[in-house]
Structures are given as C-alpha cells and as structure tokens.
Amino acid sequence: MTATRTEDQAAPARRSALRKALDTIGVQNVSLIIALAGLVALIGSQNSRFFLTSNIKIIGMAVAVTGVLAIAQTIIIILGALDISVGSVAGLASVTSAMIFTAMSSNAGLGILGALAVGALCGAANGCIVVFGRVNPIIATLATLAAFKGLAQLVSNGRAQGYTGADPVFVFIARGSIAGIPTLMWIFALVALGAHILLKYTDIGRNIYAIGGNDTAARLSGININKYIVACYIGTGVVAALAGILITARTGSGQPISGSEGQELEAITAAALGGVSFKGGRGAIAGTVLAVVLLGVLSNGMTLLDINSFWQNVAKGALLVLAVTIQQARSGERRVGIPT
Amino acid sequence: MHLTESSDGEMTPTLLAVERASKSFAGVHALIDVSLDLRAGEILALVGENGAGKSTLLKALSGDHQLDQGRILVEGQEVRFGRPSEARESGIRVIAQEPEIVPELTVAENIYLGGLPRSRTRWFARRQLLDQVRRDIADAGFDHVLDPGTLGRRLSAAQRQLVEILRALTSGVKVLAFDEPTSSLSTHETAGLFELIRRLRDQGVGIIYVSHRMPEVFDLADRIAVLRDGARVGVLDAAEATEERVVRMMVGRDLSSLFRRTAPGVAGDVVLELRDVATQDVEGISFDVRAGEVVALAGLVGAGRTELANAISGDVPITHGELRLHGQPQRFRRPEDAISVGIGLAPEERKSGALLMGRSVKDNVSLTSLKRLSRWRFVQPDNERRLVARYVTALNVRTPSIEQPVRNLSGGNQQKVVLARWLATEPRLLILDEPTRGVDVGAKAEIYRIIDELATAGMALLVVSSELPEVLGLADRIVVMKSGRVTGELSREDASEERVMELAMADVPERGSGS
Structure with a gap:
C-alpha cells in the first residue's frame, strides 16, 4: 500500500481541473457536444414536437443500423485499415437470415445465427485478401463490396425474401422495448459499450491502437498483427451481419439491397466526424457515438422542419467538411500536398 | 560592410552569414546563438557529434526550419525563408543525404522538375531537354557516370546525389551545402565528388561540408567550424588545426575519458x-x-x-x-x-x-x-x-x-x-x-x-x-x-x-x- 503511494507520486499530474476535464472528454468530443447542443436548441425552438419521447425513440431507432456499422468501422480504421464492404455484407446477411428462417420453418434463432456466420465468413474473406493477398484494404473491400452484393442478389434472385413480420423475435427486435427503451437502441448501446470496453480496457484494444499507430513497432513488440487484422475484419463482418438482421426485422423480410446499400459510406462518415484518424491509431468510440447521434438529430430535425430531403444530404456533407477542416487546422499541419 | 578576414589578412566579401541563430524544439535547444560566415570560393567544414546542431543549421538554411532568433544574410541582404523554394531562389541549396528522386521520371526530368522546358502549345520538349541535360552533365564532368535518359528508380546512391547537385548547378547556386555526402558512396565515387566540389569552389561557389569523417574534412576544408550541443565551439583554419584538437572540441573532452565500463569482463554462462x-x-x-x-x-x-x-x-x-x-x-x-x-x-x-x-x-x-x-x-x-x-x-x-x-x-x-x-x-x-x-x-x-x-x-x-x-x-x-x-x-x-x-x-x- 505504502509502496504504491510513493510510486504513484513518481508521475505527478498537476493540471487545472478544466484542462483535465477537457483531456478526459477530448476536444473533438467537446466540439461535437457543442454542435449537438446547438442543433438541438435550434430544432427544438422551431418545433416543439422534437422533444417528445416518441420522437427521441424515432431518432434512436433510425440510427441503430448506421450506428452499429459505424462502431465496427471505427475499430477497423483505428487498426489502420478500412472496410467498405459492410453495406453489402449487411444485405447478404439480411437475405440469409430471412431465407434460413423460412427454410427452417420459422426458426428465428437459426436465421440469426446463420446470418452472423455468413457475416463472419465475409469478414474472414476480407481479412485474408488483405493479409495474404497483400491487397490494399480499400481495394480489397471495394472488390468484395461488389462481390457480396452480387452474391446477395444471386441467392435472392434480386427480390425480397421470406416474411419475418409475424415472428415474435424479429418483431421484438424491430419494435419491442426493454424498460421503455426500444430494443434497437439497446442493441446499438450494447455494441458501442462492448467496443468501448474492448478498446479502452483490454490488451486487445491497446494492441489495436499500437498496430494502427505504428505497425512495425507493434510487430517488433511481439504482436501477431496478421491475426489481429483478420480477427478485426471477422468482427466487422459479424457486426455488419447484425445490421443486416436489424434490416430484416425492420422491413419484415430479407432485403438484398434496400436498406443496406450505401450504409458503408454513412458509417465511414460517422467515424470521420467522430474524430477517428484515417492514418490509424487515433480515435475512440465516444466520438463515433456522438457523431452518429448528431447525424441522426440533423436528419430527424430537418424532416420535422419540413426541409427538402435533398438538403439533408448537402447539410451532412457540409458538416463533415467543416468538422474535419477544424480538426486539421488544430493539428497545425503545413498546407502542402495531399493530407494523410 | 560584411567583410571577413581570411587567414592571409585579405578581405573578401561575405557570401553567407548566420547571425546569432537559435532554434529549439519542444523545449530542447537544438541551436544556441550560433554565428557563422562563409566566403565565396571557400569550403567550410561543419563538424560535431550527432545532435550537435549541424542538421538543424542546414535545415534553417534550406528553409525547412525557421529560426526562433537570429538572422541569415546572403551577400549582405537579410533573407527569410518561409519554405524551401525561397531558400533556393536566394541561391542556397542543401544536398540531402537521400535526395528526393521521382522514381518513374528520367534523370533529365528529375533535374528540371518544376521548370521543364516546353513549347508554346505546352507539348513537353523531350529532345530539347535531353540535349540540355547532356550539356549540363558534360559541364560538371560526369559524362560517363550519368545518362540523362535513365529512370530515377534505377539510379545508385551516388547517381542520386549527382542529380541533386545538377539540380542545384542548373539553377544558379551561390551556396552549396553537403550533408554527409560520402556515407553511401564508394571510394572511387568519393574521389569524383571531391574533385567536383573543388572545381565548384574555384568557380566561386561557397561550400558548406558537413561530415564527421575527419580525413575528408582535412582533405577538403579551408576552415572548420565545430558545433557542440547546439552551440558554436570555434572555427579553425584547416591549415592550423589538428585532428586531435577538432575531436576534443567536438566532444568537449578527451576521447579516452568518454566512457569506461565499471567492471568489465565478468562473464557468466x-x-x-x-x-x-x-x-x-x-x-x-x-x-x-x-x-x-x-x-x-x-x-x-x-x-x-x-x-x-x-x-x-x-x-x-x-x-x-x-x-x-x-x-x-x-x-x-x-x-x-x-x-x-x-x-x-x-x-x-x-x-x-x-x-x-x-x-x-x-x-x-x-x-x-x-x-x-x-x-x-x-x-x-x-x-x-x-x-x-x-x-x-x-x-x-x-x-x-x-x-x-x-x-x-x-x-x-x-x-x-x-x-x-x-x-x-x-x-x-x-x-x-x-x-x-x-x-x-x-x-x-x-x-x-x-x-x-x-x-x-x-x-x-x-x-x-x-x-x-x-x-x-x-x-x-x-x-x-x-x-x-x-x-x-x-x-x-x-x-x-x-x-x-x-x-x-x-x-x-x-x-x-x-x-
């Protein structure tokens, strides 16, 4: 006990309380919170329905699919890679879950398990192409983005599959709630919490940051970086499949394209807005969660205020450029060439 | 105004002057109050241990770093370099140990990068460029060492340096600084480089030569400036200096006292x-x-x-x-x-x-x-x-x-x-x-x-x-x-x-x- 005391004092940390709070939350997160607060105040002042519990639930349910994908994307970007195939994996998992569900005489559990397994396989394929085929992550997952989408269309003949809208499990996922909070929000929250704990408190998380920050140093420090890359892609595949299951539950059938197409870009947008560095090694789940909520509020608010949905896309794009520009200006990097 | 007394008492105009230069990085002093001058047609060797401040000084001259304090004068005029291209326009060129060469461009294109000749229709005048570079190479005396049509990625370390030197020569250089140029060169290539350096000096170019290889320094230099821990320890005339004296100035003590094991030779399994x-x-x-x-x-x-x-x-x-x-x-x-x-x-x-x-x-x-x-x-x-x-x-x-x-x-x-x-x-x-x-x-x-x-x-x-x-x-x-x-x-x-x-x-x- 006494020994601990003295050794702790070997590393004194004397900073002002404000500075310390700022460091803990992170400047990036503080600016996201300020932006969110501003947006909430603006929308709320124009339309009081915004603050209704029912509307908050609508926002929470709307962001769940993008949210879980953004969480997985955050981990893979911190690792120093990228996965743009997640939307296609979600689509493939969505039709798989519905088709197995139908084939197994309405067994939702088997449908879900089968979809997750397909997601894991897709992720393993991505990881192996990157590690053993030596293909750049962007190109590798660009290829599988096309290939997995094609597979989803092949197995489904391009049509929505099965009918899960009457199954109690799928209905619970889509519209149920626990303790008054919608199941979809619970799922997003649990995935986020799990990822946060993984990154922040386990040696696995530390090693992920190390690989993204300096892969040579990580390798020489005895981290099996190939194993980590493949495992992270498998994890991302499983989460993408989870997103696909949510799509099946919400639409009542397996969707090869609809609901999942373009989700990869939404997820990457949220991660970038949340301050995850595309160089790898820097970023956190909290930022991504805030960004997901911010994007959800933006979209919901503009709908409530009856703004043309085309403007929503413009606003989203403008927000991302603004956020990253501010972030880069703070880094003080010289304005020469293509930034990394 | 800016005159320097050379060893024989003759006064020659100062080409480059660094006055009371200081620079620190995150609280670590890399340069402390360093003043140096360089005359036209002179080779000044800059020596010091790793971390003595040689590279920082060169980077200030090349425009990669900006000084915290002090100033740089070229021919009596104060210059400020916001970026490397401004240093080059002032006639200062630092030859890097590992020059940036574009691998998929030819030697000729690499030399004139950023100022490639072209016709009025913006067609790239390849013929004209090759002829020009062939003349440049001959002028520098490297006819058989460098072919203007070779791709950048096929060049040896020595040839890369030659490309960098030719870049400098073709843009009207006044001060040419070398940072450990021989570390990747063979003996034969080194001899060729020294010959070129001497010829440039005789043409009136001011040369700064950074090295910690004493024989080279004594072979080439007219004067030797010694830096230690970011500060200038002294400037010696090469003719009067001895290797021992320079080394002692570099390390601040005799080599023999640098470090000794406390209990050597007690080996186990x-x-x-x-x-x-x-x-x-x-x-x-x-x-x-x-x-x-x-x-x-x-x-x-x-x-x-x-x-x-x-x-x-x-x-x-x-x-x-x-x-x-x-x-x-x-x-x-x-x-x-x-x-x-x-x-x-x-x-x-x-x-x-x-x-x-x-x-x-x-x-x-x-x-x-x-x-x-x-x-x-x-x-x-x-x-x-x-x-x-x-x-x-x-x-x-x-x-x-x-x-x-x-x-x-x-x-x-x-x-x-x-x-x-x-x-x-x-x-x-x-x-x-x-x-x-x-x-x-x-x-x-x-x-x-x-x-x-x-x-x-x-x-x-x-x-x-x-x-x-x-x-x-x-x-x-x-x-x-x-x-x-x-x-x-x-x-x-x-x-x-x-x-x-x-x-x-x-x-x-x-x-x-x-x-």
Missing part, C-alpha cells in the same frame, strides 16, 4: 550461441554472448549488423545454421516467439520501428508487457502504472507525467522509453541497435551507464554501434562484420580503433560467390 547462421542478408555467422557481458557488433553501415539483430529477435527468418538460447535450439517464426524466451530488441529506427509517437509514455512502456499485466484480458491499471513508474524512475526518463505523449519527449528520453519497454519484459538477452543515435551527449552518458548496470546485473547485451569510441568504451568483446559476414572478433584488450576499422574494411568474398 553462455546465453546466446550462433552457429553458422545465415539469413537472406548474412551468412556463416558464429559467436556467443554470455551473461553479464556486453558484445558490440561493429562494422560499416550496410555490413548486415541490423539484419542479423532482426534475425536473432525473430523478425527475419534464419535460413541456415542454429541459434541457441541457454543451450536450447530455437526457431523463431515471429518476434513474439523470441520475446517469450527472453530476447528483446530496441531497433535502430526509434520513431518508425519502436515508438507510438502519439501515445503516452505509459502505453509505450507497457506495450510488450500487456499480457502479463492483464487479467481476463483486462489491463490492470494499478499494476500497469506501478510497472511503468518503476522503469521510468529507474532509467530517469524526464517526463512531466507517464501520461505525456512520447512525441513531446527529447530523443534521449524517447530512447529511454524504448529501453524501459524492453527492461519491463525482464529479458535474458537485450539487443540494442544504435542505442545512442540522435541523442544528446548527456543522455548518451546515461544510456552507457544503464548498459553498464544491466551487464553488471547479469544480463547479456548485444550492442550494434557504428561509433567506434562507443564500441571501444562499452564492449567486453567486439564482433566485426563486413558484407554480411563476421570478419573478426576482438577482446577488450586487443581492440583499438585501427584494428576494428581494419576488420570492418577487410576483403571478404561477395556473398553467394564461391562454394
């Missing part, structure tokens, strides 16, 4: 045995390292020492022969295998190979010990802080807190963070590749003391070093390599700078030839 080991880059390597012993791997850059260190630590496969640790034959598939049996490697390239610059001292130190510090994969924060604090204190890492990002630490303290990481794994064999590169003199002495203490405590140490005084001061035994082979082994008593250099430059058959 054999820890590492290499028997006829070969990898992609080395072959026929056999030697031992004992507990409590410091073995230095000496040799010139490119002798295969780093490659051997990487093989021992499991990062590069051993293709032939045997590596034994405490008598047990080992086969490493990756670094974690070597780490698990007690081998640690602090690599040569600290920033690119060891440190997570944006992460804290704590995260950097604990990186290789996370498994041991975790329970159910959760890193135990108290255990971690205790371990990190213990080694940060033991190695005297100067940091305001263990949460400080490593980026904010000086080179010496960064190196101590890397050492702390490996000591935390309690290795039986620690390999240090150029442990004092780029650290200041004070931190250097501390690192020597740490190495000495570790050996005294019974650890086996293998130190790769290119600095002879360091090798001679630290090692119980010296293994010398050349071209991927061991050329000799010297005991502490038998070793001298001359004998090590002899072995480092010994004739060995090219690898793969013969049997």
Whole structure:
C-alpha cells in the first residue's frame, strides 16, 4: 500500500481541473457536444414536437443500423485499415437470415445465427485478401463490396425474401422495448459499450491502437498483427451481419439491397466526424457515438422542419467538411500536398 | 560592410552569414546563438557529434526550419525563408543525404522538375531537354557516370546525389551545402565528388561540408567550424588545426575519458550461441554472448549488423545454421516467439520501428508487457502504472507525467522509453541497435551507464554501434562484420580503433560467390 503511494507520486499530474476535464472528454468530443447542443436548441425552438419521447425513440431507432456499422468501422480504421464492404455484407446477411428462417420453418434463432456466420465468413474473406493477398484494404473491400452484393442478389434472385413480420423475435427486435427503451437502441448501446470496453480496457484494444499507430513497432513488440487484422475484419463482418438482421426485422423480410446499400459510406462518415484518424491509431468510440447521434438529430430535425430531403444530404456533407477542416487546422499541419 | 578576414589578412566579401541563430524544439535547444560566415570560393567544414546542431543549421538554411532568433544574410541582404523554394531562389541549396528522386521520371526530368522546358502549345520538349541535360552533365564532368535518359528508380546512391547537385548547378547556386555526402558512396565515387566540389569552389561557389569523417574534412576544408550541443565551439583554419584538437572540441573532452565500463569482463554462462547462421542478408555467422557481458557488433553501415539483430529477435527468418538460447535450439517464426524466451530488441529506427509517437509514455512502456499485466484480458491499471513508474524512475526518463505523449519527449528520453519497454519484459538477452543515435551527449552518458548496470546485473547485451569510441568504451568483446559476414572478433584488450576499422574494411568474398 505504502509502496504504491510513493510510486504513484513518481508521475505527478498537476493540471487545472478544466484542462483535465477537457483531456478526459477530448476536444473533438467537446466540439461535437457543442454542435449537438446547438442543433438541438435550434430544432427544438422551431418545433416543439422534437422533444417528445416518441420522437427521441424515432431518432434512436433510425440510427441503430448506421450506428452499429459505424462502431465496427471505427475499430477497423483505428487498426489502420478500412472496410467498405459492410453495406453489402449487411444485405447478404439480411437475405440469409430471412431465407434460413423460412427454410427452417420459422426458426428465428437459426436465421440469426446463420446470418452472423455468413457475416463472419465475409469478414474472414476480407481479412485474408488483405493479409495474404497483400491487397490494399480499400481495394480489397471495394472488390468484395461488389462481390457480396452480387452474391446477395444471386441467392435472392434480386427480390425480397421470406416474411419475418409475424415472428415474435424479429418483431421484438424491430419494435419491442426493454424498460421503455426500444430494443434497437439497446442493441446499438450494447455494441458501442462492448467496443468501448474492448478498446479502452483490454490488451486487445491497446494492441489495436499500437498496430494502427505504428505497425512495425507493434510487430517488433511481439504482436501477431496478421491475426489481429483478420480477427478485426471477422468482427466487422459479424457486426455488419447484425445490421443486416436489424434490416430484416425492420422491413419484415430479407432485403438484398434496400436498406443496406450505401450504409458503408454513412458509417465511414460517422467515424470521420467522430474524430477517428484515417492514418490509424487515433480515435475512440465516444466520438463515433456522438457523431452518429448528431447525424441522426440533423436528419430527424430537418424532416420535422419540413426541409427538402435533398438538403439533408448537402447539410451532412457540409458538416463533415467543416468538422474535419477544424480538426486539421488544430493539428497545425503545413498546407502542402495531399493530407494523410 | 560584411567583410571577413581570411587567414592571409585579405578581405573578401561575405557570401553567407548566420547571425546569432537559435532554434529549439519542444523545449530542447537544438541551436544556441550560433554565428557563422562563409566566403565565396571557400569550403567550410561543419563538424560535431550527432545532435550537435549541424542538421538543424542546414535545415534553417534550406528553409525547412525557421529560426526562433537570429538572422541569415546572403551577400549582405537579410533573407527569410518561409519554405524551401525561397531558400533556393536566394541561391542556397542543401544536398540531402537521400535526395528526393521521382522514381518513374528520367534523370533529365528529375533535374528540371518544376521548370521543364516546353513549347508554346505546352507539348513537353523531350529532345530539347535531353540535349540540355547532356550539356549540363558534360559541364560538371560526369559524362560517363550519368545518362540523362535513365529512370530515377534505377539510379545508385551516388547517381542520386549527382542529380541533386545538377539540380542545384542548373539553377544558379551561390551556396552549396553537403550533408554527409560520402556515407553511401564508394571510394572511387568519393574521389569524383571531391574533385567536383573543388572545381565548384574555384568557380566561386561557397561550400558548406558537413561530415564527421575527419580525413575528408582535412582533405577538403579551408576552415572548420565545430558545433557542440547546439552551440558554436570555434572555427579553425584547416591549415592550423589538428585532428586531435577538432575531436576534443567536438566532444568537449578527451576521447579516452568518454566512457569506461565499471567492471568489465565478468562473464557468466553462455546465453546466446550462433552457429553458422545465415539469413537472406548474412551468412556463416558464429559467436556467443554470455551473461553479464556486453558484445558490440561493429562494422560499416550496410555490413548486415541490423539484419542479423532482426534475425536473432525473430523478425527475419534464419535460413541456415542454429541459434541457441541457454543451450536450447530455437526457431523463431515471429518476434513474439523470441520475446517469450527472453530476447528483446530496441531497433535502430526509434520513431518508425519502436515508438507510438502519439501515445503516452505509459502505453509505450507497457506495450510488450500487456499480457502479463492483464487479467481476463483486462489491463490492470494499478499494476500497469506501478510497472511503468518503476522503469521510468529507474532509467530517469524526464517526463512531466507517464501520461505525456512520447512525441513531446527529447530523443534521449524517447530512447529511454524504448529501453524501459524492453527492461519491463525482464529479458535474458537485450539487443540494442544504435542505442545512442540522435541523442544528446548527456543522455548518451546515461544510456552507457544503464548498459553498464544491466551487464553488471547479469544480463547479456548485444550492442550494434557504428561509433567506434562507443564500441571501444562499452564492449567486453567486439564482433566485426563486413558484407554480411563476421570478419573478426576482438577482446577488450586487443581492440583499438585501427584494428576494428581494419576488420570492418577487410576483403571478404561477395556473398553467394564461391562454394
């Protein structure tokens, strides 16, 4: 006990309380919170329905699919890679879950398990192409983005599959709630919490940051970086499949394209807005969660205020450029060439 | 106004003057109040140890760094360089050790990059360019060494430097600075380069020549400026200076007193045995390292020492022969295998190979010990802080807190963070590749003391070093390599700078030839 005391004092940390709070939350997160607060105040002042519990639930349910994908994307970007195939994996998992569900005489559990397994396989394929085929992550997952989408269309003949809208499990996922909070929000929250704990408190998380920050140093420090890359892609595949299951539950059938197409870009947008560095090694789940909520509020608010949905896309794009520009200006990097 | 008195009392106009230049990085003083002048048609050698401030001064001249204080004058006019192109427009050109060459462009295009000749229709005038460059090459006297049509990626190190020099010459250079230009050149190429430098001097170009190879400095220089720890120690006329005097000014003391082991030669059991080991880059390597012993791997850059260190630590496969640790034959598939049996490697390239610059001292130190510090994969924060604090204190890492990002630490303290990481794994064999590169003199002495203490405590140490005084001061035994082979082994008593250099430059058959 006494020994601990003295050794702790070997590393004194004397900073002002404000500075310390700022460091803990992170400047990036503080600016996201300020932006969110501003947006909430603006929308709320124009339309009081915004603050209704029912509307908050609508926002929470709307962001769940993008949210879980953004969480997985955050981990893979911190690792120093990228996965743009997640939307296609979600689509493939969505039709798989519905088709197995139908084939197994309405067994939702088997449908879900089968979809997750397909997601894991897709992720393993991505990881192996990157590690053993030596293909750049962007190109590798660009290829599988096309290939997995094609597979989803092949197995489904391009049509929505099965009918899960009457199954109690799928209905619970889509519209149920626990303790008054919608199941979809619970799922997003649990995935986020799990990822946060993984990154922040386990040696696995530390090693992920190390690989993204300096892969040579990580390798020489005895981290099996190939194993980590493949495992992270498998994890991302499983989460993408989870997103696909949510799509099946919400639409009542397996969707090869609809609901999942373009989700990869939404997820990457949220991660970038949340301050995850595309160089790898820097970023956190909290930022991504805030960004997901911010994007959800933006979209919901503009709908409530009856703004043309085309403007929503413009606003989203403008927000991302603004956020990253501010972030880069703070880094003080010289304005020469293509930034990394 | 700006006149300088030369040795014979004649007054010549000053071409370049640096007045009271200071520069610091994150609180570390790299240059302190340095003043220098350079005349037209003169070769000024700039010497000093690693970290003395030579590179910082050159970077201020090339426009890569801006001075915190002081000014730079070219022909009496104050100049301010916001970026490298402005320095070039003022006629100052620094020839980098490893010039930037665009690999897919020809020599001719590389030389005129940014100012390629073209016709009014913007068609690229290839013919005209090739003729021009052929004339330029002939003017510089390199007709048979460089072909204007060769692609950048096919050039040797010497040819790359020639391209960089030609870039300077074709843009009207007044001051030409060389940063260790001969480190990657053969003797023959060096002679050619010196001839060119002298000819440029005779044409009135002012030359700054940075090197720590004394024979070269005395061969070329008219005057010698010595820097130590960021400050100017003195400027000598080359004709009056002696090597001993310059070296003494560089290190601030006699070489002999730099470092001595406290209790050398108390060796225990054999820890590492290499028997006829070969990898992609080395072959026929056999030697031992004992507990409590410091073995230095000496040799010139490119002798295969780093490659051997990487093989021992499991990062590069051993293709032939045997590596034994405490008598047990080992086969490493990756670094974690070597780490698990007690081998640690602090690599040569600290920033690119060891440190997570944006992460804290704590995260950097604990990186290789996370498994041991975790329970159910959760890193135990108290255990971690205790371990990190213990080694940060033991190695005297100067940091305001263990949460400080490593980026904010000086080179010496960064190196101590890397050492702390490996000591935390309690290795039986620690390999240090150029442990004092780029650290200041004070931190250097501390690192020597740490190495000495570790050996005294019974650890086996293998130190790769290119600095002879360091090798001679630290090692119980010296293994010398050349071209991927061991050329000799010297005991502490038998070793001298001359004998090590002899072995480092010994004739060995090219690898793969013969049997």
